Amino acid sequence: MKRSLGLIFLFFLTSGIPAFAQLFREVVFPRFVSGDGWSSEFFFSNHALSNQTVYVYFYDKDGNIQSVDTNLGSGTHFTFQLKAGGTQVIDIDSTGDLKEGYVVAKYPTYYSPITASQVYRYEANGVVQVEVGVSQQEFGQHFSFAVEKNIEKRIYTAISFSKPASFSINSEYIIVTLIDTEGTIQATKTLLMKAGEHIVSYIDQEPLFSGLGDFRGSINISSVSGIAVLILRQDKNAFGAVPTDRGPMVGAFKSTLPAVQEVEPNNNEYDAHAIPGSTLITGNITVGDLDAFMFTGKAGDILTIIADTSQVVSDLDPVIELYRGQPGSQSNPVAYIAGNDQNGLEPATYNLGDAFFQMVLPEDDTYFISIYDYYQSGGTNYNYMLHVSIQ
Ligand SMILES: [Ca+2]
Numbered sequence: 505m506k507r508s509l510g511l512i513f514l515f516f517l518t519s520g521i522p523a524f525a526q527l528f529r530e531v532v533f534p535r536f537v538s539g540d541g542w543s544s545e546f547f548f549s550n551h552a553l554s555n556q557t558v559y560v561y562f563y564d565k566d567g568n569i570q571s572v573d574t575n576l577g578s579g580t581h582f583t584f585q586l587k588a589g590g591t592q593v594i595d596i597d598s599t600g601d602l603k604e605g606y607v608v609a610k611y612p613t614y615y616s617p618i619t620a621s622q623v624y625r626y627e628a629n630g631v632v633q634v635e636v637g638v639s640q641q642e643f644g645q646h647f648s649f650a651v652e653k654n655i656e657k658r659i660y661t662a663i664s665f666s667k668p669a670s671f672s673i674n675s676e677y678i679i680v681t682l683i684d685t686e687g688t689i690q691a692t693k694t695l696l697m698k699a700g701e702h703i704v705s706y707i708d709q710e711p712l713f714s715g716l717g718d719f720r721g722s723i724n725i726s727s728v729s730g731i732a733v734l735i736l737r738q739d740k741n742a743f744g745a746v747p748t749d750r751g752p753m754v755g756a757f758k759s760t761l762p763a764v765q766e767v768e769p770n771n772n773e774y775d776a777h778a779i780p781g782s783t784l785i786t787g788n789i790t791v792g793d794l795d796a797f798m799f800t801g802k803a804g805d806i807l808t809i810i811a812d813t814s815q816v817v818s819d820l821d822p823v824i825e826l827y828r829g830q831p832g833s834q835s836n837p838v839a840y841i842a843g844n845d846q847n848g849l850e851p852a853t854y855n856l857g858d859a860f861f862q863m864v865l866p867e868d869d870t871y872f873i874s875i876y877d878y879y880q881s882g883g884t885n886y887n888y889m890l891h892v893s894i895q
């Protein structure tokens with residue numbers, strides 16, 4: 505059986521924690537405002553028995569470092585030692601010019617004992633109008649949160665997106681999906697973000713769902729290279745943060761098509777099982793098996809894949825990967841684009857190990873989806889349902 509390097513090469517490299525991430529832990533505060541009445545306090549606490557070092561960086565809306573006035577002095581970044589059990593506070597002044605952006609903190613070890621939180625506030629005429637408490641946020645590919653808009657009650661929802669350049673140096677389309685209370689997708693927007701960029705918008709304005717009327721439901725956000733988000737809800741004149749869940753609203757993306765059985769052999773790009781577009785596939789992974797599916801995609805298509813084991817008997821821990829290119833071509837060889845191992849949902853919420861993947865296709869090309877077991881195990885109990893949507 506012909507196996508090609510293209511689909512096998514990254515077999516073990518794309519799962520788990522990226523190698524670089526083990527060197528340190530990075531957290532993000534997706535929204536930061538100072539000056540013109542806005543101020544922030546950041547609290548960094550050390551839970552461990554040993555002293556710890558913390559690095560904090562301030563970025564503007566374009567991802568450039570920006571100088572801020574703090575109780576530790578003026579600067580674009582700060583380094584300090586946290587004593588065992590100690591807390592360091594960074595106060596940012598409410599005077600001076602308006603500055604917007606986001607904040608990144610780095611801790612020297614991946615399993616860092618540091619936690620951090622932010623309180624940001626707006627004060628006018630000696631009265632605090634807005635005060636929002638925010639937890640540190642980490643790299644995530646999928647987020648979801650509750651949404652409400654009610655014009656009569658004057659309730660609005662806004663999203664702050666931050667895409668630190670340390671997550672990825674590439675521009676990327678972020679996918680934002682509006683889902684009603686029945687679990688039905690109402691609208692989808694793609695938002696081009698440059699590395700380092702910060703965007704904040706009400707959900708009923710450009711570049712999101714302009715013209716949206718009264719609404720209750722949820723929003724799902726997907727980013728292949730990772731993003732940090734903060735959801736703000738305005739209730740008349742008051743603001744508050746809405747809790748954001750890690751992981752996608754998987755159910756809203758499930759396929760309702762009749763299922764098609766995979767056809768072996770389908771172990772590489774040369775014998776991949778061709779699918780015409782959106783397809784629901786049932787399959788099985790034998791020991792060491794990999795199942796490859798191919799389709800023709802166009803630049804701008806939104807690809808959504810659910811690797812599900814909750815609706816079948818299965819011991820599979822699926823990993824899904826996406827490749828594109830022409831098999832055997834020198835000029836456009838089949839190359840890895842991105843993938844997903846764990847969808848980010850808590851095990852109690854959804855099957856431990858299941859995968860979810862969503863991205864905007866970058867080019868008109870032939871694409872390959874592969875699915876395999878994380879442990880390279882397999883057998884009659886290693887069944888899956890693969891929901892593929894191309895829109
Ligand atoms: Ca198979």
Ligand SMILES: [Ca+2]
Nearest residue numbers: 770771794795
């Ligand atoms: Ca196979």
Ligand SMILES: [Ca+2]
Nearest residue numbers: 821822845857
């Ligand atoms: Ca998995």
